[in-house]
Amino acid sequence: MKRSRVLAVASTLAAASLILSACGGGDEEAATDTAAETAAETAAETAAEEAPAEGGEAATGEPIVIGMPIAQSGPAGIADHADCLNGATLAQSQINEAGGVGGRPIELNVTDIDILSPEGITAGFQKLTGDGVQALVSPFVIIPPPALEAAAAYGAPYMSGDTNIDAQVIRASDPVKYGNYFVDPPETYYGSGYVTFLSELADSGQWTPKNNKIDIVRGDTAYNQNIAAATVEAIEASGGKWELGEIIDITAGTKDWAPVLQKLQANDAGSIMVDHWIGAELASFSQQFAANPVEGSLVYLQYGPSQPEYLDIAGDSAEGYVWGTVIGTGNTSEEDKAFRAAYQAANGVDDVTMGMVYPAWCYDMVNVLANAWTNTDPSDFAAVNAFIAANPTDGVTGHLDFTNGVTPLYPTEIADSAKGVTHYFYQVQDGRHTVIAPVGDNEAEFTLAPWM
Numbered sequence: 304m305k306r307s308r309v310l311a312v313a314s315t316l317a318a319a320s321l322i323l324s325a326c327g328g329g330d331e332e333a334a335t336d337t338a339a340e341t342a343a344e345t346a347a348e349t350a351a352e353e354a355p356a357e358g359g360e361a362a363t364g365e366p367i368v369i370g371m372p373i374a375q376s377g378p379a380g381i382a383d384h385a386d387c388l389n390g391a392t393l394a395q396s397q398i399n400e401a402g403g404v405g406g407r408p409i410e411l412n413v414t415d416i417d418i419l420s421p422e423g424i425t426a427g428f429q430k431l432t433g434d435g436v437q438a439l440v441s442p443f444v445i446i447p448p449p450a451l452e453a454a455a456a457y458g459a460p461y462m463s464g465d466t467n468i469d470a471q472v473i474r475a476s477d478p479v480k481y482g483n484y485f486v487d488p489p490e491t492y493y494g495s496g497y498v499t500f501l502s503e504l505a506d507s508g509q510w511t512p513k514n515n516k517i518d519i520v521r522g523d524t525a526y527n528q529n530i531a532a533a534t535v536e537a538i539e540a541s542g543g544k545w546e547l548g549e550i551i552d553i554t555a556g557t558k559d560w561a562p563v564l565q566k567l568q569a570n571d572a573g574s575i576m577v578d579h580w581i582g583a584e585l586a587s588f589s590q591q592f593a594a595n596p597v598e599g600s601l602v603y604l605q606y607g608p609s610q611p612e613y614l615d616i617a618g619d620s621a622e623g624y625v626w627g628t629v630i631g632t633g634n635t636s637e638e639d640k641a642f643r644a645a646y647q648a649a650n651g652v653d654d655v656t657m658g659m660v661y662p663a664w665c666y667d668m669v670n671v672l673a674n675a676w677t678n679t680d681p682s683d684f685a686a687v688n689a690f691i692a693a694n695p696t697d698g699v700t701g702h703l704d705f706t707n708g709v710t711p712l713y714p715t716e717i718a719d720s721a722k723g724v725t726h727y728f729y730q731v732q733d734g735r736h737t738v739i740a741p742v743g744d745n746e747a748e749f750t751l752a753p754w755m
Contacts, residue, residue: 362403366410367681369395369669370431370439370459372424372450375415379445379555382582382610386658387442387464387665388413393649394669404676409669412436418444428453437681438462440668442661445524448473455480458684460675460691462668464630464661466490468529474708483688485671485705487664487724488629488712490526493578493605494533496627496715496726498545500740501574501601507742509749512573513599516548520563522579523554530578530605548572557584560591567597574601582610586617593620596754601625608729608736609659611652621731623752625739629712630700631727632663634738634746642666642699654735659727667698671705700724714741 373388374380391411399408414430417423424444431439432453439461444450447463447470454461461484463470468489474481501517504510517538521531531550538545548570551563557579567575575597577588585607592602607613608626633639634654646662647653675690695704701724703710711723720743728740730749738746 360402362399362406362408364403364405364407366408367404367676368410368412368434368436369672370428370434370436371411371413372416372427372431372439372441372444373413374418377415377417377419377423379581380418380443382612382658383442383661384418386611386661387440389650389658390646390662390664390666391440391669393646393662394666394673396649397645398669398673404673404681407681409673416444419446421446421449424449425453428457432457432459437676437684438672438687440665440672441465442665443467445526451481451484454483458483458688460485460672460684460688462671463487464664464668466629467526469525471709478708482692482708483684484708485668485691486709487700488709488716488726490530490629491533492629492712492715492726493530493627494535495537496629496712497534497576497603497605498537498541499715500627500728502541502544503740503742504601504749510601510751512601514571514573515544515546516570516572516574517545518548518567518570518572518575519550520567520575520577520579521550521552523552524580526580527578527605534576534578553579555581555584558587560588563588564592564595564597567592567600568595571597572600574603576603576605578605580605580607582607582613583616586613586615586621589613589617589624590620593622593754599755601755602752603627606660608731611656611658614655614731614734614736619734622734623731623750623755625728625730625749626736627726627728628660629715629726630660630664630724631729631738632657632659632699633725633727633744635744638699659729659736663699667700667703670698671696671703720744 374384395409395411412434414427416427424446428450438459439454441463443465447465447467451473463486465486468491471489474484505512519531519534521527535547538547551566579585585604602624604624604626606628609628614621647657674696675687679686679690692705695702702722711717712726713720713723715726717723727738729736730739732750739749
């Protein structure tokens with residue numbers, strides 16, 4: 304994929320600097336540095352061709368401020384929110400080092416937020432709007448309506464990764480009032496996309512299911528309830544190709560998975576969906592399941608393994624699990640690799656310890672805003688919102704088309720990868736998250752898990 308010129312200039316100039324700075328290690332790093340050096344050279348060449356005449360001097364004008372409500376002390380969302388902040392910070396530094404937006408630097412105004420209560424969400428957003436920020440970038444809140452209301456009353460663009468169908472229904476009910484809300488595809492596609500993934504995997508011959516039953520371990524949030532409902536609907540629409548086994552309900556904070564495992568073993572379904580989003584708790588499930596597995600079952604963990612602590616906690620027990628995300632980070636294109644290298648260099652992480660979702664999404668959101676501000680007055684919120692809606696851009700997560708506020712999803716919703724963000728499926732292979740779908744953007748094929 305190719306970025307619009309303003310994004311290419313901002314990212315390639317600083318990406319080259321960041322990547323090259325990461326390549327100064329000793330001989331033991333030489334092998335891993337080769338790919339980074341290649342990406343840096345590509346970035347530097349592009350930057351040299353496209354850099355503005357002023358030479359990309361660091362921005363020094365009046366800052367353009369992005370408000371970021373980031374959970375830093377609450378009981379949930381810390382890992383995802385930290386990933387978002389890191390991605391936004393990388394975009395900010397790249398843009399500022401390349402001259403900013405018309406000479407004006409981007410500044411991040413970060414405030415702590417309780418994402419679990421309406422009062423906490425409202426307070427966090429109103430604190431930032433009271434500071435007079437030019438935009439809001441948030442990975443997500445658990446209860447979206449208070450955030451939508453606070454943002455709508457203020458009017459500045461609100462770039463979110465809420466992945467919430469209920470919030471999108473609210474937006475669609477009044478696109479004028481909520482026209483400043485720009486968001487990723489809804490969680491319901493996790494359900495329908497999972498069933499499609501299973502069908503394609505079985506049809507390809509990479510996996511022969513032992514039966515067509517699907518068990519669902521369902522979390523207690525509205526988000527997970529929506530995913531489960533969409534999964535059941537897709538199973539029913541499969542024409543008998545798949546059959547619903549049992550829905551097993553769990554609550555957040557589950558540590559002892561033995562009762563769940565007993566039910567799964569009794570059912571012996573061909574595929575198991577663990578519809579839960581907290582990485583540390585999915586790591587606990589992974590350890591306990593690997594020690595006492597349902598032999599031959601394909602196990603899908605919804606989203607949570609994207610959080611860095613999953614692999615750290617699960618360790619060797621993570622091997623073989625499959626998971627997915629509607630806004631992920633690929634690893635096949637030059638853009639994917641350059642982003643990964645720059646992000647890893649900036650944050651001291653690698654492919655194992657890097658978050659796979661919100662670093663790329665929030666990086667893209669800052670670049671979408673920078674593109675809009677290059678062509679509008681940042682203080683004219685209506686003009687900025689109209690520009691974002693009318694001018695799709697290409698980013699790390701894919702093609703960002705906010706014509707209707709919600710960017711489309713490939714291949715679950717649309718057939719053309721150039722017209723939407725990508726629904727990635729990963730499998731933990733050799734201790735790292737490896738893209739196995741969609742075909743054509745995959746690093747490797749599905750492999751049988753140890754218990755298979």
